[in-house]
Amino acid sequence: MANIFHKIEKKWQAKWEKxxxxxxxxxxxxxxxxxxxxxxxxSGEGLHVGHVENYTGADIVARYYRMKGxxxxxxxxxxxxxxxxxxxxxxxxxxxxNFVPKNIEKFKNxxxxxxxxxxxSREINTTDPKYYKWTQWMFLQFLxxxxxxxxxxxxxxxxxxKTGLSNEExxxxxxxxxxxxxxxxxxxxxxxRITKYADRLLDDLKEVDWPEGIKEMQRKWIGKKEGLExxxxxxxxxxxxxxxxxxxxxxxxxxxxxxxxxxxxxxxLATSEYYFFVEKYIKSSLSGEEVNEKTGVFTGSYAIHPxxxxxxxxxxxxxxxxxxxxxxIMGVPAHDKRDFExxxxxxxxxxxxxxxxxxxxxxxxxxxxxxxxxxTYLSIKDAREKITEYLIKQGIAQVKIxxxxxxxxxxRQRYWGEPIPIIKCPYCGNVPVPEEDLPVTLPxxxxxxxxxxxxxxxxxxxxxxxxxxxxxxxxxxxxTNTMPQWAGSCWYYLRYLDPxxxxxxADPKLIKFWMPVDYYIGGAEHAVLHLLYARFWHKVLYDLxxxxxxxxxxxxxxxxxxxxxxxxxxxxxxxxxxxxxxxIKNYSADTLRVYEMFMGPFESTKPWxxxxxxxxxxxxxxxxxxxxxxxxxxxxxxxxIEELEKLESKTIFKVTNDIExxxxxTAISSLMEYQRELSRRFSxxxxxxxxxxxxxxxxxxxxAPHLAQExxxxxxxKEFLDKVKWPEYNKKYLKEKEVVYxxxxxxxxxxxxxxxxxxxxxxxxxxxxxxxxxxxxxxxxKKIVFVKNKIVNFVTK
RNA sequence: GCCGGGGUGGUGGAAUUGGUAGACACACAACCUUCAGAAGGUUGUGCUCUUUGAGCGUGUGGGUUCGAAUCCCACCCCCGGCACCA
Numbered sequence: 001m002a003n004i005f006h007k008i009e010k011k012w013q014a015k016w017e018k019x020x021x022x023x024x025x026x027x028x029x030x031x032x033x034x035x036x037x038x039x040x041x042x043s044g045e046g047l048h049v050g051h052v053e054n055y056t057g058a059d060i061v062a063r064y065y066r067m068k069g070x071x072x073x074x075x076x077x078x079x080x081x082x083x084x085x086x087x088x089x090x091x092x093x094x095x096x097x098n099f100v101p102k103n104i105e106k107f108k109n110x111x112x113x114x115x116x117x118x119x120x121s122r123e124i125n126t127t128d129p130k131y132y133k134w135t136q137w138m139f140l141q142f143l144x145x146x147x148x149x150x151x152x153x154x155x156x157x158x159x160x161x162k163t164g165l166s167n168e169e170x171x172x173x174x175x176x177x178x179x180x181x182x183x184x185x186x187x188x189x190x191x192x193r194i195t196k197y198a199d200r201l202l203d204d205l206k207e208v209d210w211p212e213g214i215k216e217m218q219r220k221w222i223g224k225k226e227g228l229e230x231x232x233x234x235x236x237x238x239x240x241x242x243x244x245x246x247x248x249x250x251x252x253x254x255x256x257x258x259x260x261x262x263x264x265x266x267x268x269l270a271t272s273e274y275y276f277f278v279e280k281y282i283k284s285s286l287s288g289e290e291v292n293e294k295t296g297v298f299t300g301s302y303a304i305h306p307x308x309x310x311x312x313x314x315x316x317x318x319x320x321x322x323x324x325x326x327x328x329i330m331g332v333p334a335h336d337k338r339d340f341e342x343x344x345x346x347x348x349x350x351x352x353x354x355x356x357x358x359x360x361x362x363x364x365x366x367x368x369x370x371x372x373x374x375x376t377y378l379s380i381k382d383a384r385e386k387i388t389e390y391l392i393k394q395g396i397a398q399v400k401i402x403x404x405x406x407x408x409x410x411x412r413q414r415y416w417g418e419p420i421p422i423i424k425c426p427y428c429g430n431v432p433v434p435e436e437d438l439p440v441t442l443p444x445x446x447x448x449x450x451x452x453x454x455x456x457x458x459x460x461x462x463x464x465x466x467x468x469x470x471x472x473x474x475x476x477x478x479x480t481n482t483m484p485q486w487a488g489s490c491w492y493y494l495r496y497l498d499p500x501x502x503x504x505x506a507d508p509k510l511i512k513f514w515m516p517v518d519y520y521i522g523g524a525e526h527a528v529l530h531l532l533y534a535r536f537w538h539k540v541l542y543d544l545x546x547x548x549x550x551x552x553x554x555x556x557x558x559x560x561x562x563x564x565x566x567x568x569x570x571x572x573x574x575x576x577x578x579x580x581x582x583x584i585k586n587y588s589a590d591t592l593r594v595y596e597m598f599m600g601p602f603e604s605t606k607p608w609x610x611x612x613x614x615x616x617x618x619x620x621x622x623x624x625x626x627x628x629x630x631x632x633x634x635x636x637x638x639x640x641i642e643e644l645e646k647l648e649s650k651t652i653f654k655v656t657n658d659i660e661x662x663x664x665x666t667a668i669s670s671l672m673e674y675q676r677e678l679s680r681r682f683s684x685x686x687x688x689x690x691x692x693x694x695x696x697x698x699x700x701x702x703x704a705p706h707l708a709q710e711x712x713x714x715x716x717x718k719e720f721l722d723k724v725k726w727p728e729y730n731k732k733y734l735k736e737k738e739v740v741y742x743x744x745x746x747x748x749x750x751x752x753x754x755x756x757x758x759x760x761x762x763x764x765x766x767x768x769x770x771x772x773x774x775x776x777x778x779x780x781x782k783k784i785v786f787v788k789n790k791i792v793n794f795v796t797k
Numbered sequence: 798g799c800c801g802g803g804g805u806g807g808u809g810g811a812a813u814u815g816g817u818a819g820a821c822a823c824a825c826a827a828c829c830u831u832c833a834g835a836a837g838g839u840u841g842u843g844c845u846c847u848u849u850g851a852g853c854g855u856g857u858g859g860g861u862u863c864g865a866a867u868c869c870c871a872c873c874c875c876c877g878g879c880a881c882c883a
Contacts, residue, residue, distance in 0.1 A: 042825055172880085213801040217878060220800070225882075245883060260883090294881075324882045331883095337798085338881050404882055527878080561877090598822075600810060604802090609809065621836090647824070666811070669821035676874050683838085747864030749817055785863045792814055795863045 005307045005588030005620070007366045008307045009706040013115060015720075022722045023066075023074065030071035034514050035062045036553075038522025038530070041485075044088040048570070049608065050523065052580050053559045056593045057602050057662065058521045059116045063702040064119075064659045067726035074117060074513055075496040077124035078104050079131075081372050082485025083161050085414035090449055097444055100127055101126060110581065114589050115705050117722070121501045126418075126488030130378055131495060133439035134486050134505040136421040138537070139542060147193045148410065150430060155409050157185035160376050162450035163413045164189055164486065167406050168221075169527050176529075187454050188719040190481065192408040198222050200550075201405075210556040211603075218529040223404025228388055229326060230397040232257055232303035235311060239265065241303060244325030244400060247335065248391065249383035252372040253353035255343065257303045257330040261285040262322035267337040270316055271300030278316060285318050294319045294342050306396050307373065317342060325402050328687055337361045338769065368580045405746045408533065413459045414446035417482030420644070425469035425476040434470050440478070456480040466770045472689060489530050492536035493517055493552060505546075512548050519552035522560075531556075552647065555664055560604040560707045562596070567607045578608050590704035591617045597664035619672055620707055621699065626679050627711040630693055639688050647677055648695050649733035656726070664703070671699055690715055695727050706743060744793040745770045761786045768792050 016022060037058045042052060060424035062074040080100045080186040089096040104125065111118070124131055142148040157165040161230035164187050169176040194201075202222050205215045227246035234240055241257055259266060261282045274297070281297040296317035298399045303312045312330075320329055320340055333343035334352040340361035343350055352360060353375075354367045369375045374390075375383040384614060392395035411420065419440045421433035431441055443464040458480040459465060469476040491505070497514050498506035531553075538552040541652050544605075563569060571577070582626025595616040600606035651674040658667035678692060692714050701708035701721045709721050736757070741764055743751045751773045765784060768774060777796060 110835050211801085213878075220879060223882060227883080243883080247883080319881050319883095326883095329883045336883070338883075341881090351802065402882075526878080567854060598809090604808070604810095609823070612809065618837090619822085625837090663810095666821080669811075672821060740817090744816085744864070747816085748863090752817075783863070786818070791864085793816085793863050 003588065004624070005590060005707065007789050008710045009113075009736075012706045012709050013112065014116075015284065016117075017112075019720065020120060023072075023119045023718055024121060025071055025073040025075075025119050027071050028513065030069055032514055033065050033070045033519075034073045034493075034517045035065070035519045036073075036075070036496075036517045036521070038520070038526065039489070039492060040052065041078045041082070041084060042078050042100060042107060043084045044092065044099075045102065046106060048578055049562045049578050049580050049583075050559070052114060052592060053602075054522055055111065055116050055595055056688055057557070057559055057664065058188040059518070059705075060597065060659060060664060061519060061662075061701040063117055063654050063705065064723065064726065066722055067724060069703070069725070070596060072495065073122075074119060075122040075498065076111065076118040076120070077122075077492060078107070078126065079489050079492070080125060080127045081105065081417045081483075081488055083163070083412075083416075084485075086414060086448075087178070087508045088162065089416070095444075095446075096447065097442075097669075113584060114347055114580075114593065117705070121164070121449075122496045124492060124495050124499050126492065128437045129441045130502070132418040132488065134481065134495070135418050135491070136433075136438050136489065136503065137435060138438060138439075138501045138541070139483070139487075140421060140435060142192060142540060143432055143542075145540070147196065147540060148190060149193065150188060150190050152186055152188045153191070153409075154184045154186050155189055156182040157187070157454075158182050158756070159452075161414075164409055164411060164766065166409045168408075168532065169484075185454060187411075187413075189409050189411040190422075192410050192536075194533075195403060195405050196739065197539055198224065198403045198405050200539055201532065204533070204535075204539075204550050206553060208551050208556070210553075211524075211558055212772070214524060214527045214531065214556060214558070218276060218532055220407060221532065223402075223530040225402050225404075227325075227400055227402065228391065228397050229400045230306070230330065230391060232312070232330070234269065234314070235302040237268070237301065239268075240396075241265065241314070241328050243328045243330045244327045244402060245330055245468075247332065247384070248387050248397070249372075249380055250332040250335045250353055250374065251305075251367065251373060251387060253334045253340060253351045254305065254312060254330040255349045255351055256332060256339075257312055258317045258320050258331050258339075258342065259314065259328040260320040260322040261316055261317070261318065263320075263327045264632075266299075266316055269299040269301040269316075274298060281316060281674070285342060289439035294338070294345060296342065296346060298346075299642065306391065306394065309386040313348070315342075315346070324404070324407075325400075334360050334363055337363065354715065358570065406538075406572075410487075412483035413454055413456045413483050413604050414450055414482055415442075415445070417484065418487055419458070419597040420444075420479045420481055421484060422479035423467060423476045424479060425472060425474055427474050428469055428471045430479075431469055431471050431476070437470070442482075486530055486533045490534045491541070493520075493534075494541075494547065507779075508548075511546075515547060515574075515774075516549045516552055516554040518558060519555050521557045521559065524558040545753070556676055558603055560600070560602065560606055561588050562599070563605060565608050566612055583613065587617045588706075590707045591620055594620065594668060594703050597667045597711070601663055602662045602664055618797065619675070620704060622679060623711065624707060626675065626682060627693065627697075627714045629682065630690075631714050631716075633687065638661065639682075639686070641686070641688050641692075644677070644681070644688055644692055646732065646733045647674060648692055649729040650698065651733075652695065652727050652729040653734060659702065668703060671696070671703075697721065698724060698727050725737070739789045741768070742791045743771060743774065747793060747797055750774060750777075770793075 022595045062072050066072045086096055089099045127591050156170045157164050158175040160178050160181050161175060173181060174181055177191055202224055225246055227244055228248040229242050229244050231240040231242050255731045266282055266784055277297050278299055296315045299316060301314045302586045304312055307311055333339040333341040335351040335354060353369060353372045354362055355370045356362045356367045356404060365380050369378050375387060419442055421440045423431045423433060425431050443461050445461055451457055465477050467476055492700055494506050497510040534552055541547045542550055566576050568574055568576060582593060597614040598616060628738060651670050654670040655667045697708045712721055738754050739757050741753045742749055743753060751771050753767050755767055777794060780796040781794045783795040
């Protein structure tokens with residue numbers, strides 16, 4: 001279904017291709033703005049409508065700021081290392097090394113077909129050795145700062161992807177990518193010490209303008225909690241159990257101690273008559289398993305309450321996590337719903353220590369203490385302070401801050417990733433590859449499938465693995481694990497600033513000029529993955545004085561998910577996927593762009609409509625025919641028309657404001673109104689000034705660049721619209737000379753009156769009283785509310 | 798359960814942030830154009846009642862106010878995230 005727009009789009013795309021300078025960000029006299037999209041992960045699937053939404057939104061803003069006279073940095077690149085690409089390559093029996101460049105070409109062509117204005121001279125690719133040389137270099141800096149370390153640890157292992165995963169990559173016990181249930185495996189893994197940055201990652205969220213939801217997710221993920229660690233002496237044993245609590249004031253309500261099955265003293269606590277059951281219970285409770293129901297076993301041992309000296313039973317239970325806090329808690333069933341549930345199930349006593357009428361368990365912070373010896377009658381807050389001080393003085397407690405955040409597991413037992421630049425020497429241990437030997441390039445191989453043994457496929461490539469220790473020269477082996485998918489994307493926004501630099505990852509002067517990213521636009525699915533890792537990485541670079549901002553992305557905008565026409569998430573199995581290529585074929589790239597921006601607010605989820613896109617196609621056609629017809633007019637007695645001046649200013653005002661606020665849908669609707677009025681007047685034979693047509697082309701340009709540029713040339717303009725100044729509105733036309741007053745009775749609209757702008761309250765009321773519709777109410781009026789230039793309300797009540 | 802976002806015509810959505818609810822579209826209907834269709838154009842379109850007109854109307858119930866989609870309280874539902882994190 002070829003149409004005229006296809007021809008127009010081809011024509012201008014060819015011209016843009018020949019004029020790459022249009023979109024180069026190299027005029028350093030202008031103010032800067034850095035508009036960044038989350039670069040695509042180059043999987044096998046190609047571009048989907050979500051990409052189009054993301055890139056079009058950013059492109060509108062980029063084109064707008066270029067016309068506003070900014071030095072706009074709007075780059076694009078490719079994130080291509082990692083599991084999805086590798087899995088796809090395996091599935092289709094291709095080597096990722098051959099397959100990735102092909103795929104990049106495909107993506108690039110699709111993006112160019114959309115008319116997105118990227119500065120292609122800055123294109124980057126995370127799998128290019130010239131790029132990952134610096135990813136590896138940065139890893140070595142982490143190592144120097146002791147922010148990277150190798151440790152054997154139980155890690156989440158995906159049996160399908162056959163690699164260890166980070167905590168962030170495990171969603172509800174399943175692999176983030178393939179959905180398989182993960183297992184726990186003990187593996188020697190590289191870790192990055194992200195926990196050292198927990199406080200700063202938390203605090204600096206205050207400095208960025210991000211959607212509240214994403215900030216909150218990061219806060220939750222970091223999970224900072226301040227509390228107290230308290231030692232409970234175990235009866236008849238020479239050790240004590242340390243518990244963690246954030247509610248120490250409820251200690252008089254403690255009726256049991258609960259520890260996790262993996263707790264180191266679990267077995268030691270078992271008395272002889274309980275040993276059999278305890279041992280059985282510990283063996284049966286595999287870690288990492290989802291807890292559906294609380295189970296537990298009594299150890300036979302008792303702890304001594306540090307104040308009341310009563311005996312408290314010690315239980316082992318599955319609802320206590322081994323790796324949070326101390327792996328042990330004091331059970332306060334009256335004021336913790338999990339402890340309550342457990343106590344109910346095993347008939348343990350429940351002691352209420354907060355005075356409340358609400359049903360137990362009461363977890364609130366309001367009320368006074370009861371039955372708590374010297375805490376009784378104190379408020380919860382005061383009691384907490386007092387007991388904390390007391391227990392610390394006794395030497396059995398200390399203040400402790402716990403985090404949910406764990407160190408970032410940084411090794412993957414896969415082929416398709418950046419090799420970790422380490423050499424394992426039998427004498428020197430882990431030796432970093434000297435910086436001058438970087439990059440450690442990934443060898444080209446025939447077999448790259450994961451082994452599943454916990455060993456990387458690289459281990460089998462002997463002439464790559466075997467090397468010499470850079471320190472002592474002894475025969476050594478290379479580290480065969482690779483970096484995770486997220487490594488390359490932790491700093492790509494910096495490489496765009498100076499993509500061809502071979503001396504350093506980017507020139508500090510350029511970093512100083514461009515950073516931070518002003519707008520970062522992309523999906524919300526990266527809330528605690530990429531966006532957390534990149535912030536951490538950036539902060540390390542900041543500490544090394546390699547970047548000048550604490551945060552990489554000043555403002556974050558998430559585009560909403562586009563659902564299928566059936567209001568369901570697009571998926572192959574549902575068969576409701578809309579393919580952008582098809583849409584371009586049936587309509588045009590401009591139609592696709594404008595439609596996606598018109599569907600609804602940029603940040604909301606919204607369903608696709610096959611009918612809706614027709615309306616946009618018609619709208620663009622109306623614009624095109626208006627320009628074609630206008631061109632034909634010979635007798636150009638060009639008129640300025642007062643009402644058009646007004647409408648023009650109003651439209652410029654609206655479109656300008658809306659673009660800055662990412663409200664593209666309402667910007668487009670005001671363009672529709674503007675077009676309709678021009679078309680209406682034109683069809684009535686009115687010969688209005690060309691200026692109004694120029695404004696239409698300029699305002700349309702960010703949204704539908706091909707068509708706008710074509711229209712621009714139809715009215716005899718030669719230059720690229722990219723170089724044209726964004727139109728300005730005339731303030732004087734934004735104000736109405738005559739004001740419309742709403743006349744209400746008891747707040748309900750009855751009529752309107754037009755009156756001059758500076759009419760006094762008296763004048764307005766007098767005029768309103770003359771209205772026929774008001775007649776029957778006038779006798780009952782008790783009060784008149786007057787709002788200048790807006791409303792006069794007659795109150796009868 | 799907790800956190801974040803939301804609930805407005807047949808549909809997608811507007812609403813200057815407390816002041817004309819339903820902009821702009823889609824769909825539908827009638828008419829114009831056409832041999833016919835497509836495309837285009839004009840008009841109508843929240844609901845109810847008998848038109849004029851009136852009443853009702855932004856998830857539900859209450860409140861504040863001259864006036865509430867907008868603010869407050871309670872509740873229901875949908876989407877996204879987290880989930881025995883002590």
